Amino acid sequence: MTDELILANATLVLPGETLRGSVRLVASEIADIATGSGVPRGATDLEGDFLSPGLVELHTDNLERHIQPRPGVDWPHAAAILAHDAELAGTGITTVFDAMRVGSVSRKASRYGSYARGLASELLELRAADALKISHFLHLRAEVCSDTLVQELEEFGTKDRVGLVSLMDHTPGQRQFRDLSKLEAYVKGKHGFDDAGFQAHIAHLKMLRDTYGDLHEVEAVKAARRFGAVLASHDDTTAQQVATSANHGIHLAEFPTTVEAARACHVHDIKVMMGAPNLIRGGSHSGNVAARELAELELLDIVSSDYVPAALLMSAVKLGEIWGDMARGLATVTQAPAEAVELFDRGRLEVGKRADLIRFGLVQGVAALRGTWSRGRRVA
Numbered sequence: 001m002t003d004e005l006i007l008a009n010a011t012l013v014l015p016g017e018t019l020r021g022s023v024r025l026v027a028s029e030i031a032d033i034a035t036g037s038g039v040p041r042g043a044t045d046l047e048g049d050f051l052s053p054g055l056v057e058l059h060t061d062n063l064e065r066h067i068q069p070r071p072g073v074d075w076p077h078a079a080a081i082l083a084h085d086a087e088l089a090g091t092g093i094t095t096v097f098d099a100m101r102v103g104s105v106s107r108k109a110s111r112y113g114s115y116a117r118g119l120a121s122e123l124l125e126l127r128a129a130d131a132l133k134i135s136h137f138l139h140l141r142a143e144v145c146s147d148t149l150v151q152e153l154e155e156f157g158t159k160d161r162v163g164l165v166s167l168m169d170h171t172p173g174q175r176q177f178r179d180l181s182k183l184e185a186y187v188k189g190k191h192g193f194d195d196a197g198f199q200a201h202i203a204h205l206k207m208l209r210d211t212y213g214d215l216h217e218v219e220a221v222k223a224a225r226r227f228g229a230v231l232a233s234h235d236d237t238t239a240q241q242v243a244t245s246a247n248h249g250i251h252l253a254e255f256p257t258t259v260e261a262a263r264a265c266h267v268h269d270i271k272v273m274m275g276a277p278n279l280i281r282g283g284s285h286s287g288n289v290a291a292r293e294l295a296e297l298e299l300l301d302i303v304s305s306d307y308v309p310a311a312l313l314m315s316a317v318k319l320g321e322i323w324g325d326m327a328r329g330l331a332t333v334t335q336a337p338a339e340a341v342e343l344f345d346r347g348r349l350e351v352g353k354r355a356d357l358i359r360f361g362l363v364q365g366v367a368a369l370r371g372t373w374s375r376g377r378r379v380a
Contacts, residue, residue: 003027005376006043010051010359013330014349023051025355028375033351046359049370052330053347054094054356055312056337058164058273059139059254059304062087063098067119077122082131089133089380091309092369094356095338095346097139097164098123102153103146103216114148116140117155124161133379135356137163137341141234142220144169145209149216153223163341165224166232166254167217167245169209221248230341232273235288239264246270252340254304257288262299271340273302276311279318295322302336313360313367321365 008022012033022043024032039045066080066087088096100116126132138161142149145168156162224231232252233245242264245253253265254273265272274291275284283290294300303319305312312333320329338347346354355376360369372380 004031005373006040007046007051007357007359008039008043009037009048010046011048012349013050013052013327013334015331015335016327018050018327020048023349023357025357025373025376028355028377030349030351030353030355033349049359049361050326051349052092052358052360053334053349053353054134054358054372054374055092055316055333056341056343056347057088057093057096057305057309057312057333058252058302058337058341059099059166059275059306060088060096060309061099061307062305062309063100063119063123065307067115077119078126081123081126085126085132085134085136086380088309089372089374090369091305092313092358092360092372092380093134093305093309094358094372094374094379095135095137095343097137097341099139099141101141101143101168102156103141103143103149103168104152105146114152116152120156120160127161134374137161139164139166140223140229141166141168142216142223144212144216144220146216147212149212150219153219156223156227158227160227162227162229163343164232164252165220165227165229166234167220167248167250168234169217233270236261236265242268242270252302255284255288257284259289259293259297259299262289262294262297266299271301271336272299273304273337273340274300275306276303276315277306277308279303279315280311292322295319301332302340303332304337313358313369317362317365317367 003026005025006022011018012021019035020037021035023030063084066084067075069075100119102116104114120138127136140162142165231250232254233250234254235257236242236245236253237257239260242261246268251270253270255275256262256265256272262272274294278284279291303315316329316333319332320326335347346356355373357373359371360367
């Protein structure tokens with residue numbers, strides 16, 4: 001990599017606007033931004049393609065998919081992590097908060113075992129060896145409906161790059177799984193339970209929530225403060241649940257399930273994040289509120305790829321179409337998520353920010369990625 005790189009004749013996605021111009025990178029930072037369509041000697045001509053900040057991903061299950069590509073298959077972890085990292089770079093994601101569940105269900109038939117501490121250590125070792133293309137942080141999904149959450153949280157410390165802790169409550173009959181028929185289809189499809197196994201699973205989870213739920217919620221809030229991590233809610237459904245989240249000091253809501261909850265989030269200055277697949281497919285697989293409805297109601301702030309990394313850029317372009325403002329659409333996957341997790345060194349095309357950038361064009365209305373730079377280095 002040279003010390004200087006000029007990306008010229010691009011459609012720059014700047015805060016609040018798009019315009020033709022160029023960006024000069026020096027080492028790992030943005031050194032200069034200029035307007036105009038000229039191509040200086042030695043510059044790379046982007047031929048009018050969009051040049052945007054790299055995408056910031058706050059909630060993705062993609063690493064888990066690489067670790068366990070099929071039920072019962074535990075893929076070699078280093079290979080899985082490297083493949084996951086390369087896939088994200090290839091979709092324009094330059095910062096990721098890798099979601100890992102903490103809080104296991106020890107009942108053998110549950111199939112929710114502990115794995116986060118070991119996997120996190122392997123990921124951090126690869127990062128220390130400079131083997132990863134993009135920037136990785138940890139997102140601990142703290143499942144309060146479990147029996148090991150406290151012990152698993154205690155395994156993490158301030159050096160583990162835990163940037164986000166979300167309060168998860170997958171107790172059957174509420175929040176995301178308030179419709180038990182949707183839960184039954186999901187669980188049977190994922191874990192292969194028969195009717196008796198499903199009913200036993202439901203009963204056990206409800207017992208765990210009654211026994212440990214309140215304690216686990218308190219301990220997860222304490223852990224986030226200990227890590228110096230941002231605390232998020234997950235699947236809030238009612239205004240009262242949002243009020244409880246606000247009392248915890250939460251300013252980020254992952255996937256509120258109703259318009260009522262999304263409205264309450266904005267009343268409490270809590271940013272609303274929805275999943276890209278929900279937006280693109282026109283609704284949630286579990287029957288929750290559609291992301292597009294929240295966008296049209298001006299209640300959508302941030303998008304995550306959830307389980308399809310390539311959907312993140314796709315969703316930003318889709319929002320640009322819905323709002324008639326490409327810069328605003330891209331902000332939901334760049335500036336807004338970066339600010340939500342207090343990473344103020346990225347997410348904007350601005351002098352002095354990290355040189356995390358993507359180049360893309362539009363082919364029949366679909367974003368076609370043509371380049372990814374992480375700290376000034378071409379990684380895809």
